[in-house]
Amino acid sequence: MTAPARRKLFVTNALPYANGPLHLGHLVGYIQADVWVRFQRMQGHEVTYVCADDAHGTPIMLAAEKAGVAPETFIAGIKTGHEQDFAAFHIAFDHYHSTHSEENRVLSERIYAALEKGGYIATREIEQAYDPVKGMFLPDRYIKGICPNCGTPDQYGDNCENCSATYSARELKEPFSVLSGVAPEWRPSEHYFFTLSKLQAAVESWLARAEVHSSVKAKLNEWIEAGLKDWDISRDAPYFGFEIPGKPGKYFYVWLDAPIGYFASLLAHLGGDQAGLEAIIGADSTAEMWHFIGKDIVNFHGLFWPAMLRGSGLRKPTGISVNGYLTVDGAKMSKSRGTFIKARTYLDVGLNPEYLRYYFAAKLGPGVVDIDLNLEDFVARVNSDLVGKYVNIASRCAGFITKLFGGRLADSMGTFAPPSDWQTQGWTNNYEEREFGAVIRDAMMLADRENERLQRVAPWKLANDDSPEARTKLHQICTAALDTFRVISILLKPILPNTVAEAEKFLNCAPLTWACINQPLLGHTINDYQPLLTRVDRPTVQKMVEASKEDLAPSAKSAPSSNSAPAKGGEAKTATAADAPRLPPHPPSPSTTSPRSNCASPASKTRNPWKAPTSC
Numbered sequence: 001m002t003a004p005a006r007r008k009l010f011v012t013n014a015l016p017y018a019n020g021p022l023h024l025g026h027l028v029g030y031i032q033a034d035v036w037v038r039f040q041r042m043q044g045h046e047v048t049y050v051c052a053d054d055a056h057g058t059p060i061m062l063a064a065e066k067a068g069v070a071p072e073t074f075i076a077g078i079k080t081g082h083e084q085d086f087a088a089f090h091i092a093f094d095h096y097h098s099t100h101s102e103e104n105r106v107l108s109e110r111i112y113a114a115l116e117k118g119g120y121i122a123t124r125e126i127e128q129a130y131d132p133v134k135g136m137f138l139p140d141r142y143i144k145g146i147c148p149n150c151g152t153p154d155q156y157g158d159n160c161e162n163c164s165a166t167y168s169a170r171e172l173k174e175p176f177s178v179l180s181g182v183a184p185e186w187r188p189s190e191h192y193f194f195t196l197s198k199l200q201a202a203v204e205s206w207l208a209r210a211e212v213h214s215s216v217k218a219k220l221n222e223w224i225e226a227g228l229k230d231w232d233i234s235r236d237a238p239y240f241g242f243e244i245p246g247k248p249g250k251y252f253y254v255w256l257d258a259p260i261g262y263f264a265s266l267l268a269h270l271g272g273d274q275a276g277l278e279a280i281i282g283a284d285s286t287a288e289m290w291h292f293i294g295k296d297i298v299n300f301h302g303l304f305w306p307a308m309l310r311g312s313g314l315r316k317p318t319g320i321s322v323n324g325y326l327t328v329d330g331a332k333m334s335k336s337r338g339t340f341i342k343a344r345t346y347l348d349v350g351l352n353p354e355y356l357r358y359y360f361a362a363k364l365g366p367g368v369v370d371i372d373l374n375l376e377d378f379v380a381r382v383n384s385d386l387v388g389k390y391v392n393i394a395s396r397c398a399g400f401i402t403k404l405f406g407g408r409l410a411d412s413m414g415t416f417a418p419p420s421d422w423q424t425q426g427w428t429n430n431y432e433e434r435e436f437g438a439v440i441r442d443a444m445m446l447a448d449r450e451n452e453r454l455q456r457v458a459p460w461k462l463a464n465d466d467s468p469e470a471r472t473k474l475h476q477i478c479t480a481a482l483d484t485f486r487v488i489s490i491l492l493k494p495i496l497p498n499t500v501a502e503a504e505k506f507l508n509c510a511p512l513t514w515a516c517i518n519q520p521l522l523g524h525t526i527n528d529y530q531p532l533l534t535r536v537d538r539p540t541v542q543k544m545v546e547a548s549k550e551d552l553a554p555s556a557k558s559a560p561s562s563n564s565a566p567a568k569g570g571e572a573k574t575a576t577a578a579d580a581p582r583l584p585p586h587p588p589s590p591s592t593t594s595p596r597s598n599c600a601s602p603a604s605k606t607r608n609p610w611k612a613p614t615s616c
């Protein structure tokens, strides 16, 4: 096969919010991106893969206050936990940074200055709810009251959970601040707006060319056709974030500096090399830029971000890959059922992280589809596919090579050789298009075929015949089977990096790459076989579920601490409503100037990945 032209890719993952640990739902998008990055590297492409903690905003400011520590201390602890979990699941970022970093401050100021210079920043006075006791402006999710539509008490300031009505916080009856309990005052404040409307045509033409799934494009186009309105990008003190230069008491809204965090992480990875940074983010960049995100933040990445980049004279994304949500056993992750599973809990019960990578990959495609972790199916699939099919090939044949042939593979596979070269184009395309489920189906088809052939030829019977003909046949069939095992290993390497590294030790070969698929290890000496994977048992999975139920106990009865305030999903938040602003069941509207819209609300930073939105 001919080597593909070497591509230069800059790949990012959505930044986890720094207010709690990762859970299995988070891992869907990280595993998806990491698999794709590993595949691109196996193709010989140059990839820079970065991420960072998203560390700003009102929820973090309040969580740190509640924990009795400075926000900087609070986010540092969370970041350490995130990095440990990513490493354990083999999510191998080249660099992991924080949006609360000097690099990000400098880049945010630079982009803001460019937008201002280009005439894309406007100033407007708005009226916003203010908590006179707490001394701060309130995002809508921090205001509750009686639904103006149906009269249900205790509803958030933007929509009713009972009747689904959406409204302005000002329309709530008997409104109160969830922070202090007092009625909010309405006070004027000067805010800064990014005039997205001026860049609508640019966003539209970028989207027409961008590599974005058709369903996401359709949703984005719907928003564009409705007309992009200007975006409120400032927040008043007190706020944990970057102060806008020359505007005392005004801060960049967390969503302004969050995607810039991709560039900050890249700059940190490059050790501050500005020329290296410009080669990737500059308008003339020839590198590809790919963002892997969840469907809850499509508007930020598909509308605001390309507009910000265009308005500040930088390159725009090449593609955006959007994953859906995770359900467990067919339902929203639930703490009471023990299906709200933290990444750490999965690891602590001793489950192999690669089993989850495999299971998610088997269910992942390019579309924005929610995937279900069915725990029964998880056990069955791992045992059947990985243990029963894939490693079974090696364990069935390795012993004969070791005992009867001194560990040396045959010089020829004879009649057992594949009729022609492995046809890799389909596999390559599937990986490229993020059709990982199809990759796994192909890998398991190869494994099934090889296991059936072994069953037919029965090397364990051949071994009883010590005639030269039988010995040659045995040598060849085992060599051919191990070659199939090698090819499947190549195919699965982006998904199972650790297991395949062990397989490489067994095969005693150089790191497997795509280019070596059609280079069988003939006349080659292998090492003794050690079991590569063990079966997963149902009790271990049950233990994880039980441990996840226990996780609930401390936070249900006490005030949240930095440990108990979990991930950015609102459902995950603990104890008090103040600490648990939740997203409305509607996608954040990208086309509003009003601070009552969810996307303009700081509380929306606690976006909830579990709440099915009405649309993309």
Ligand SMILES: [Zn+2]
Residues within 6 Å of the ligand: 147, 148, 149, 150, 151, 152, 160, 161, 162, 163, 164, 165
């Ligand atoms: Zn209502």
